[in-house]
Amino acid sequence: MNVPEDLKYAESHEWVRLEDGLCRVGITEFAQSQLADLTFVDLPEVGSTVTSGEEVAVVESVKAASDIYAPVSGDVVEINDSLSDSPEQINEDSFGEGWLFVIRPHKMEELDALLTAEAYRALLPEE
Amino acid sequence: MIPSRFCTFQKPLPYPEAVSLQEALVSARITDRIPDTFLLLEHPPVITLGRRGRRRYLLADASTLKQYGIAVEPSTRGGDVTYHGPGQWVLYPIVKLSRNELGAHGYLHALESVALKTASAFGVESYRREGKAGAWCDQGKFAAVGFKFTRWVTSHGVSLNVSPDLKAFDLIVGCGLVGESVSSFEDILGRKNCPTMPEVAHRIQEVTSEVFQRELDLCSPDELLV
Numbered sequence: 001m002n003v004p005e006d007l008k009y010a011e012s013h014e015w016v017r018l019e020d021g022l023c024r025v026g027i028t029e030f031a032q033s034q035l036a037d038l039t040f041v042d043l044p045e046v047g048s049t050v051t052s053g054e055e056v057a058v059v060e061s062v063k064a065a066s067d068i069y070a071p072v073s074g075d076v077v078e079i080n081d082s083l084s085d086s087p088e089q090i091n092e093d094s095f096g097e098g099w100l101f102v103i104r105p106h107k108m109e110e111l112d113a114l115l116t117a118e119a120y121r122a123l124l125p126e127e
Numbered sequence: 128m129i130p131s132r133f134c135t136f137q138k139p140l141p142y143p144e145a146v147s148l149q150e151a152l153v154s155a156r157i158t159d160r161i162p163d164t165f166l167l168l169e170h171p172p173v174i175t176l177g178r179r180g181r182r183r184y185l186l187a188d189a190s191t192l193k194q195y196g197i198a199v200e201p202s203t204r205g206g207d208v209t210y211h212g213p214g215q216w217v218l219y220p221i222v223k224l225s226r227n228e229l230g231a232h233g234y235l236h237a238l239e240s241v242a243l244k245t246a247s248a249f250g251v252e253s254y255r256r257e258g259k260a261g262a263w264c265d266q267g268k269f270a271a272v273g274f275k276f277t278r279w280v281t282s283h284g285v286s287l288n289v290s291p292d293l294k295a296f297d298l299i300v301g302c303g304l305v306g307e308s309v310s311s312f313e314d315i316l317g318r319k320n321c322p323t324m325p326e327v328a329h330r331i332q333e334v335t336s337e338v339f340q341r342e343l344d345l346c347s348p349d350e351l352l353v
Contacts, residue, residue: 012278034230035276040179058178058203063260064231065178065205066276125226 001124002029004095008111009120010071015095016114019102023072023111026099027059027090030124036061038087043079043101050076050103052110057100059090068100072110078102129163131222133335133343134351135328136168139213142175142200149282151352152221156280164351165335165343166219167328170211174299175202177273184208187298197295204283206260206273208299214291214311216327218335219284224276235260235272237338238285242270244334245287249322251315259304262287266315267308289313289327 003009008016013031017024032038040060050056050070057068079101083089090098105111115123140148145168155161174185174197184207185199192199197212211217218241224234239255242262246253246269253264262270274283288311296309313321322330336343 036231042178060178060205061231063205063235063272064274064276065203066231067278 001033001121002095003117003121003124005117007095007117008071008114009117010069010114011120011123012069014068014071016071016111017099018111021104021108022077023074023103023105024099025071025101025103026094027068028120029094032091032094032098035059035064035066038090041083041087041090041100043083044076046076046079048076050074059087070103071114072103072105073107074103074105076101077104129341131163131165131339131341131343132161132346132351133165133332134167134346134348135332136166136348139169139171142170142173142198142202142211145170145217145219146200146202148351149219149221153277153280153282155352156221156223157278161221161352163220163222163339163341164346165339166217166221166351167331168217168219169213169215169324170217172197172210172212172295174199174208174210175204176200176208177202177204177206179207184300185298186300192298195295195298197298202273202283204273204275206271209271209273209286210291210295210299211286212291212295214313214324215286215288216324216331217284217286218331220281220335220339222281222339224279224281231276234274234281238272238274239270240338241331241334242285242287244338245327245330246270246312248330248334249312249316249327251312259307264310264315267310268304269310269312269315287327287331289324290318290321 042058044056055067270287290313
């Protein structure tokens with residue numbers, strides 16, 4: 001299972017990429033593989049404020065809905081609009097084109113509480 | 128076998144109450160305040176719309192629904208639209224999936240297995256259909272599936288038609304499947320040979336224990352959150 005070294009991770013299977021002080025967020029390859037073929041995504045509003053650990057988005061596969069949690073607190077500054085027409089991008093490229101939203105974090109130190117790739121990998125079932 | 132609780136409700140539980148109860152149980156399960164818990168119940172007549180909320184699959188207008196005494200409620204489960212009502216058992220597992228059990232495919236398979244094994248126990252021949260979740264027989268779909276994961280704790284689940292008023296399904300396109308019919312044990316076996324709701328409940332409980340590999344302690348509704 002691919003777990004890129006340059007990202008931070010939440011135990012609830014979101015990833016965070018730090019980009020010029022902003023946090024790009026998606027779900028991991030493991031999470032998308034467990035949810036199977038995604039058919040629907042409900043994203044937060046741009047401009048909304050989110051708190052770390054809060055449910056902010058929902059992804060759905062054929063019969064399963066699953067909550068997505070904000071890995072850090074902050075303001076949502078961008079969402080991946082293209083997912084409403086093609087949610088399968090999350091399955092195909094979860095760490096790239098399948099990103100969900102971008103947060104401008106309120107407290108950068110919250111990033112330190114997230115997991116390293118190594119720590120996240122340890123949470124996954126043995127292959 | 129993991130110890131778990133199984134609670135059968137003796138009277139129909141309104142849909143919104145069942146949703147609140149499940150939310151409370153999910154929170155309690157996430158923090159390990161309760162063990163895995165299975166709810167088995169009937170709802171008063173209700174049409175529920177999954178988050179995708181495709182109202183276009185709701186064929187009836189408000190006055191027709193009122194005439195039938197059917198409520199319409201939004202739902203956070205996966206899937207489109209479905210009907211619940213008396214004569215239909217609904218199984219809601221509030222289960223923390225272990226690392227080895229994780230996955231929508233495996234969980235969907237388990238819920239379908241509960242319906243298929245229960246049907247088989249009463250002589251109903253049933254099967255899965257590729258790409259069409261639920262349990263099917265030649266007459267149509269008799270069990271529908273829709274669920275949610277919250278930090279890998281499950282909610283919502285599977286509904287199984289024993290002897291509901293099948294006419295209610297004419298008001299919707301069940302699960303958004305155009306041109307597919309809905310069936311029930313009564314429809315397949317005939318009224319005389321159809322098992323009673325308590326008989327089916329008993330079998331669902333046994334099958335749940337087998338499919339989920341859990342030892343089930345019976346529990347009453349007022350003990351659930353104690």
